[in-house]
Amino acid sequence: MSLQIIKNTKIVLFGALSILLFSLAGSRANEDSYIKTGTQDNFDSQNPQNFFSIGARFVIRYIKSSYRNDPFRTFLEACLVFFIIWYVSRQKYRMNQTEVELSEKEVDELISEWKPEPLVRALTSVEQTILTNTPIINSPNTIIAELSTGTTAINFTSFDFLGIMNSEGAKAKAVQTLRNYGVGPCGPPGFFGTLDVHIELETTIAQFLKAEAAILYSQGMAVCVSVIPCFSKRGDIIVADEKVNFMLQQGIKLSRSKVYWYKHNDMEDLDRVLALANQNSSKKKGSIPRKFIISEGLFQYTGNIIKLNKVMELKNKHKFRLILDDSLAIGVLGSRGAGSTDHFNISAKSIDLLIGSLWGVFGGAGGFCCASKELIGHQRLSGLGYVFSAAMPAIMAITASDSIKRLEIDYILLLSALRKNISTLRNLLNEIDGVEILGDDFSPVIHVELKNEHYFKMIKSSNTGINTSDEISRNQMVEILCGITNEMQNSGVLVVQDIYIVDQEHNVPKPSIRILLSGGHSIEHLEKLSQELKKAIKV
Amino acid sequence: MLENPVSETFLLESFIDSPALNSKLEVEAALKQLPAVSAKSLHLSQTAFKQFNISTEKNYKNAPIATLNPSKPLKAETESLLKCATAVLPEEKKQVSELEQVPIQTLISTYFSFMILLIFAHVRDLLGKFFYPDQYKSLKEQDGYAPLISDFESLWNRRLYTRISDVFNRPITGVAGGHVNLLERTSKDNNRTFQLTGKKTNVLNLASYNYLGFAQSQGYCADQVEKMILEHGISTCTSRLHGGHTSLLSQTEQLVANFVGTEDAIIISMGYSTNSSVLPLLVQKGCLLISDELNHSSLVAGSRLSGATIAVFKHNNPEDLEQVLRKSISQGQPRTHRPWKKILVVVEGLYSMEGELCNLRGIIALKQKYKFNLYVDEAHSIGAVGKRGRGICDLLNIDPKQVDILMGTFTKSFGAVGGYIAGNKSLISMLRLMAHTSVYAESMPIPVLEQVASSLRLIMDDVPECKGEGLARINQLADNSAYFMGKLKQMGFLVLGSKGSPVVPLLLFNPGKIPAFSHECTKRNMAVVVVSYPATPIISGRVRFCLSASHTREDLNLALKHIDEIGDLLQLKLLKK
Known part of the structure; x- marks a missing residue:
């Protein structure tokens, strides 16, 4: 775009210069004829040459008079003209600077010579x-x-x-659901894919976790890769545990934010990294970036449990927000089985974004994110896995919902x-x-x-x-x-x-x-x- | 289809058994005698279609189409129909020519409307922030925390989307078949929150991707699913490589491979992740990914995750692709000029927002010379197009093995969810081991898997007790799509899309008409999807009709009647002569 503009200005400037030179040349001739004939007929404005010559005469007169009055100014103007000529004609930096000019024949040769690697390597x-x-x-x-x-x-x-899971009761309920809803909802939630059972399940989850609101994603994997990039963007800061699961890693990668890793479940190191991140970001001018701590409740790769009370303390101290993937902890930890928040007696509402799964312990499919109503609303428009993916089959939603209700009792x-x-x-x-x-x-x-x-x-x-x-x-x-x-x-x-x-x-x-x-x-x-x-x- | 009376007579001929119209010549002669050819032909076609519809309906209820009309081989009938339905293949650039016909005042008024909307949005924001600062607290820095939702980014959502958000995310209940039960909801705070009123309305469903009508709670598929739930349970609760690999999964994968026509296939439990998690495995740093400019968001996410250099070519334009290929292969990688490791061209079989079929033939013609790998996303085309419902390759008579990676989803034509990748053995083995979904995500739930398997068996005509049902569905869909699109064009609407596409987008342009169209449809008991910026270019907001084999001709005629009315009301018939 900018390249185009530069090119255009170049053309305009060259055009202006050439017109100037042309009219200067023309004016000299006209001046001669004017002197010879002494009539005004030659200044007929219909004639383009004459039109230019009027302009040129003014220019010459102007240059003459200014030279007479202020030679330094003329010198300066001449310099300016030369500068413009130099500026326009010099080689410029281009975006595709390294591009090599090739003839069609050379291109064809290169194409026939090129040997791609095989699409996939053989398995070891x-x-x-x-x-x-x-x-x-x-x-x-x-x-x-x-x-x-x-x-x-x-x-x-x-x-x-x-x-x-897969108990006789659950199977009977699944068959009943099949007869009411079929299998697939045939569309993303935005386009007539939202079923009443989805709305009910979202309410059930929010009530069970004592969170403000919940949003369903139709596949467990999609939750992390949707939620993180939805809020954390380029220029924001993420501090993550080095042993978080792969889907969180993918979400972090997709967000393109600046990432700092801290040692697995090491609170001293977390403190240090948070301070470091704050220090680095304060050097940059402008508004404060969004800052997140990302961790798991129950770590899939190690089986350790997050020290949530300490993390909350550090998060508040350094003014970070917390994205907690509680997929494995929900249904397992805590007095009610409501996950790590329950385990540490911390309100789920104080976790900014709480991620959970429905495909594991609850035997359904997909996952969810709990947050404040506003953030859930934002995800319904910007959570890629929610917007662009088909909704969850009713059978899976009902199965998950029944499992949660069973756990509640x-x-x-x-x-x-x-x-x-x-x-x-x-x-x-x-x-x-x-x-x-x-x-x-x-x-x-x-x-x-x-x-x-x-x-x-x-x-x-x-x-x-x-x-x-x-x-x-x-x-x-x-x-x-x-x-x-x-x-x-x-x-x-x-x-x-x-x-x-x-x-x-x-x-x-x-x-x-x-x-x-x-x-x-x-x-x-x-x-x-x-x-x-x-x-x-x-x- | 109805634009040309002669081609129409071919079509009529194959359907009508009435004595007055039993020969092609007679029909032609009759048409020639009439001064108002088009009016008569319209009438004729309507009667013909009515008859056809009754017969197909009978077939649907009683079973195979072939038994009903044994004298005429089914194949010939289908072929003649499809010839008309898919006569125009995507090589012509229809979209451009149609957009050029748009009256300039429509374009100006659209831009003007958006301008007014944006000015109002800013003014309201300004006043709101001044008078009710509490409501805007979350958009500002607070207590050292940056706002999670940026003010500027959310302006569109807060001020424009919210105004019309009642036409999106509409809840339904029951099966999203040809008709669907819409749950009524109201809002007391200008669409910020909604409350269900408890009322249900049964509406004609032109919104769901239910191309072959497999969204059913009764019938062969549902019976099979029930059987499988009782035998094998519901969920595996683990990932494929960690114990979630069931024998049903292996069988269904083989079925998919047979259907698509490749050596092997892998099933992935979610359509979106099929694209977003497989692309990073195919191309990495040092590779080039060339993408159609209108590719779906999941492909874009996958491309970004892959770390490969991304180039874009003009939508459905093989010439431009060739230019991009020539330039990138000859120049090599940026700055270093090293040759690319490999090049992957990613296109879609049927672009769902445009209803446009891919010019696959043109792209495959380049494949030999430029040695790239080809990835075709058949999310919308698999099942929905082609004589045997086997997607774009079937439609264009291309050997599926010429495409390196065929991707598709089960959401649209099969009434299930999830997706698949089909290709050669080595590719699929690699994916079985390395696809993110194989390792880290749930494997496909049993009912969904069985829905896929049973619907595939029906389409492939592998079920003796339902002989011909799959084919009847494919034909019905092709017929419905062609009829519907032809009628809309005849009415003078600006319709995008290739003939034969089950997705028919109708351009609305002005932002005000987007919710208005949806509301008018709801009033007339129809469910339609309206789409606007950012899903489409800002100028071309549209309504998208998705046709289904479960729509009867009466359904469509009723819908067309209503759309005709709405078109007059909202002045949408831009091409009316």
Whole structure:
């Protein structure tokens, strides 16, 4: 655009200059004729040449008189004219400065020479192993699952922490909903996709969490990637925990804000980073940027719980806002199961943006964001995943809504069963040598990491690796864990290792086996798990 | 379709069994004798369509179309219909020529209206801030906190959108089929909040993307879904690689691959993330992504996430694409001039806001020479166009294997949600392992999966007890779309879009007409989608009709009658001669 303007002014200036020169030349001739004939006929304004010559005469007269009166001024004006000529004709900086001029033939040659890389690279052997070892389930995904290999296994892979999913009651309700609403809502919420059940579910969520209002997103993954860029823009500041889950990382990336990472769950470091961020932003002039702390309630990658009281304190001290992804904590933590806010007795209204999921513990689909009414209204127009995506199927909305209502009634029973299982299993696992059990005592997400010595032991005993160095590669770890989970699956315990997209993660965790515990598991299930784990890691 | 009486007679011929009109010649002769050819042809066509509609309705209720008219092979009938319906393929630049016909006063008045709206918005804001500063508190810095919603950005929403927000986000209940139950709501504070009154109205649904009419709570699909819910439950509660991979998922993916005509396919639980999370896996830094300028927001989000250099070519214009390709390949990467690692061209099969089909043939013609990879988003075209409903490749007779990545969604034609990516084996294996949704998001819920599978089986005519139903739906949709668009054009409306597109956008221009059109439709018991800036260019606010196989000819005639009235009322018939 600006380039165009520059070009245009150039043309105009050249035009003006050439007219001036042309008329100067013409005027001399006319002046001569004027002197010769002594009539005024030549100044007929109809004649363009004469028209110019009048102008030129004025110019010449003006130059003569000004030269007479003020030679310095004429000099200055001449300089100005030369400056303009120089300015217009010089080489300018261009945006596409580095572009090379090529002839059509050269372009054709370059095109025929160009060899693109293949669209996708071939999978590595480890990746192939992971893919072929992905368990395929041939039955409802409940506590006991039937695998496509024919074995029946105790399922430790489902986020159904309360063990209430896929029950007969839920299925009957789903069929009833199907008969009333069909499956898909056939449109985004803005264009006749909002169902009455969506509005009801939003109210149910807000009441359950004691938040002001809620908005539904039709897929869990879409929540973080919509909410963060909706509020945090270029030039804003995000301070995030280094172990936040991948979807939060993607949201942060999409926002294009300035990101600072703090050490996982380390409040001193958070304090330091917040101060640093404030210090850096105060150097810049202009209005204050929006500033956010982004963290998870119950960390998916480690099973740790946020120190929410401390975070709230620091957030208020440094004037940051909090975006909290409580997807795993809601339904698990707190006296009512309302998540980390409930756990720390903090009002959900004091969290600026609270994100939760419905596809895990509540067995539906999608997720939600709780915030003040104004911010929810803003998301209904600017939350990309809300505006541009089809609404949630009624079956999933009703299922989620019923699960929340069940938790509201039965929370004492459901939560105590889950907590009993968590402490039992943690005790059992802690007895196993060679492994490290991650996560908080309240967390039903249990990551089992093998200690490095143990990896060496296993490599030596299997004699497959020719590893002589002290280092053990990630691929080797993954392959060993693949073997372990496979063995456990065959003997009736369905666990999987936590899989990551390694090259896209900010801070990829060490490979681990992820055990998701449910209140529906019995003591025997837990004992079987620990036995099989022991057997598989060959302790 | 109705513009040309001769082509119309071909169409009539295939449908009418009445003795007076049983030969093409007779019809032509009859038409020639009449002075008012168009009036008569209109009348003829109406009777013909009425007859056709009755017969198709019968088919719908009783089953296959083929059994009803065994003497005439179904294929021939379909083909002749489709020839008319999709006679004009997108190579012509219709949109431009139509926009040129817009009276200048309409354009001026549109800009003028927006100017007035904006001036009023600013004045109201100014006065509001002066007299009621409390209401504007959240837009200002407070106590060291920057406002979460910026004043300038939200001006449009606060002052323009809110005025007409009652025509968006309208709640419904029940199945979004050919008719839908609209929940009435009122607002006491100028559209800031709404209250449901508890009243329901059954309205004709021209708003939902229910192209093949699979939004149903009864019938084969619903029965199958019920069976599957009882057998396999509702949700897997985990991601695909972490134990959420069900055998039903594998089977449905194979079905999708067969349907689309590729080696393999992967199903992803959300349409939006299908685009936004797969594009970053295909192109990275050092790659070039060339995108059509009107691509959907999900493609834009994916492109941005990928980190690749993004170039844009003019909407649906292969010549411009070629220019962009020549320049970018010969120049290489900016500044370093290194050759690009790879080039991905991203287009949509059917542009939903324009109702325009992609000029895929023109783009594929360039593929050999410029060695780029092609990504076609068939969100709206899969199921909805093509003789067998298999999307743009089916329509244009292109081998699907010529397109590297075929993406589509199940929201529109299949009455489900979610999306798929289809392509060769190595691509799909990579996506199974690396797509963000495979690792970090829920796998597709069982009822949705079964809805996809059962509707696909119907379209592919794989269900013995419902033989021909899928094809009947495809034909009905093609017929409905062509009829509806033809009629609107005949009335003198400015309609965008390619023939054969089930999305028919009608230009409204003036901002005042946008809510007015919606309100008038609601008054007449019709649900329509109106779209304005920022979803469209500022000048061309529009109403978008989505046709469906579940609309009967009576439905459409009624709708057309109402739209005709509204068109007169709002002076929308800009092309009226």
